[in-house]
Amino acid sequence: MNADRLLSSFLDLVAVESPSFHEAPMAALCARLLADLGFAVEVDGSAEATGSDTGNLIARLPGTAPGRLALAAHLDTVMPCAGIEVVREEVAAAEMGPAYEPDGPALEVLRSAGATILSADDKAGIAAILEGVRSAMEAGAPRPDLTVLLTTCEEQSLLGASALAEGALAWPAGLASGFDGAPGGRPAPGTPLPCYVLDADGRPGTIITGAPCHWTMAAEFSGRAAHAGVEPEAGASAIAMAAAAVSAMGLGRLDERTTANVGVIAGGTAVNVVPASCRLEGECRSLDAGRALAQRDAMTAACERAAAALGGAVEVTWALDYPAVLFDDDAPVVARAAAAARAAGLAPRLARTGGGADANVLGAKGCQAVTLGIGMANFHSTDELIAVRDLEGAARLVEALIAEYAG
Structure with missing residues (x-):
């Protein structure tokens, strides 16, 4: 792993603005860099x-040995991401969060100058993939067939990965393969492609064994408009219905696997008009699909009861944005990631998360997908940063995964 080259690559990627739905310049740069690698x-x-x-x-x-491996990250970022200025400095270990000992030595980090995100989420993941692959090739070590997947619109409920066509990640019949001529030939049809998604907080070596399903709710309350000063009795407040529904819902952390939230409420036209309409938007998540469905039904029932009690009506719609992903701690795809982490000089740590990543939908796209920590901290904020040592650790981990899956 070439640390200077890795840092230069990361800075080049950061310089390209790529908010969700506008990833074309980033895709073009990555396409050129990958083509240069063959x-x-x-x-x-x-x-x-x-x-x-x-x-x-x-x-x-194509590989030089039997085996296959996919590495994934996403092209898009949240905003603000225009004109990112990267600052390199030392910070106290306590600022890096619970992954570091708070009284440990200061760390050299990369952070934004303060007006934008850094975009380590997920350009650190892309930089690690590029450097890890390049280093493995330079070492001349055996490598499996490699697939690199860089998705769009990940920050928009995993839209890009969800839109992958059936069979999109299958190895093309006309492309050479490390399996060609190997005993037993290619894997049996339907064998999942091992895929590691470099897109989680937690220091490199963190292996996400569980991430929740995610349901999104929209509730449209209908009441009756009336003059709030002259004849309020003639009205039925849709905002009051929505408020009653929210107060009746179980929200926040419901158990160790389940959370729920209402994040948007909008309605009314003027302060002197009893509001005839109001919209609620919310979500529920759980590692347990049945628990998520139960919470979904409870939130719907709260809306319906509130509307009926206050003389109105409500239409509630739900959309499943992505399913849960859950692996046993001793699953082969987890164990091999842990082995690669140790080979890269990292401490394996199994964790579960409350957030989704492309791994949540890649399981339905022919993959056995696990998300890996890359060390980004305070992501989705202008305080985002990443330790230089973690950026380097993520690249070493990619190189070690390639070695782990060769043969």
């Missing part, structure tokens, strides 16, 4: 479904 690169047709200005990027490099 990958066959394609952009899929998902843009029509996602509304992005580009599709997902899928790149393949």
Whole structure:
């Protein structure tokens, strides 16, 4: 692993603005870098479904030994991401969160100057993939068939990964493969492709064994408008219905696997008008699909009871944004990630998260997908940062995964 080259690559990626739906410049840069490494690169047709200005990027490099491996990250970022200025400085270990000993030595970090995000989420993941692959190739060690997947619109409830066509990640029949001529030949049809998604907080070596399903709710309350000063009795307040519904819901952390939230409420036209309409938007998440369904039904029932009690009506709709992903701690795809972490000089740590990542939907796309920590901290904020040692650790981990899956 070339630390200077890794840092330069990360800074080049950060310099390209790529908010969700506008990832085309980033995709073009990554396509060129992967092609320079010998990958066959394609952009899929998902843009029509996602509304992005580009599709997902899928790149393949034939192996020199039997085995196959996919590495994934996402092209898009949250905002503000225009004109990112990177500052390199030392910070106290306590600022890095619980992954570091609070009284440990100061750490060299990369952070934004303060007006924007840093975009380590997920450009640190992309930089680690590029450097890890490049280093493995320079070492001349055996490598498996490699697939690199860089998705669009991940920050928009995983739209890009969700829009991958059936069979999009299958190895093309006309492309050379490390399996060619190997005993037993190619894997049996339907064998999941091991895939590691570099897109989680937690120091490199963190292996996410569980992430929740995510349901999104929209509730449209209908009441009756009336003059609030002259004849309020003639009205039925849709805002009051929504408020009563929210107060009756179980929200926040409901158990160790389940959370729920109402994040948007909007309605009314003027202070002197009893509001005839109000919209609630919310969500529920759980590692347990049945528990998520029960919470979904409870939130719907709270809306319906509140509307009926206050003389109105409500229409509640739910959408499943992505399913849960859950692995046993001793699952082979987890164990091999842990082995690679140890080979890279990292401490394996199994964890579960309350957030989703592309791994949540890649399981339905022919993959056995696990999300890995890359060390980003305070992401989705202007305080975002990443320790230089963690950026380097993520690249070493990619190189070690390639070695782990060769043969």
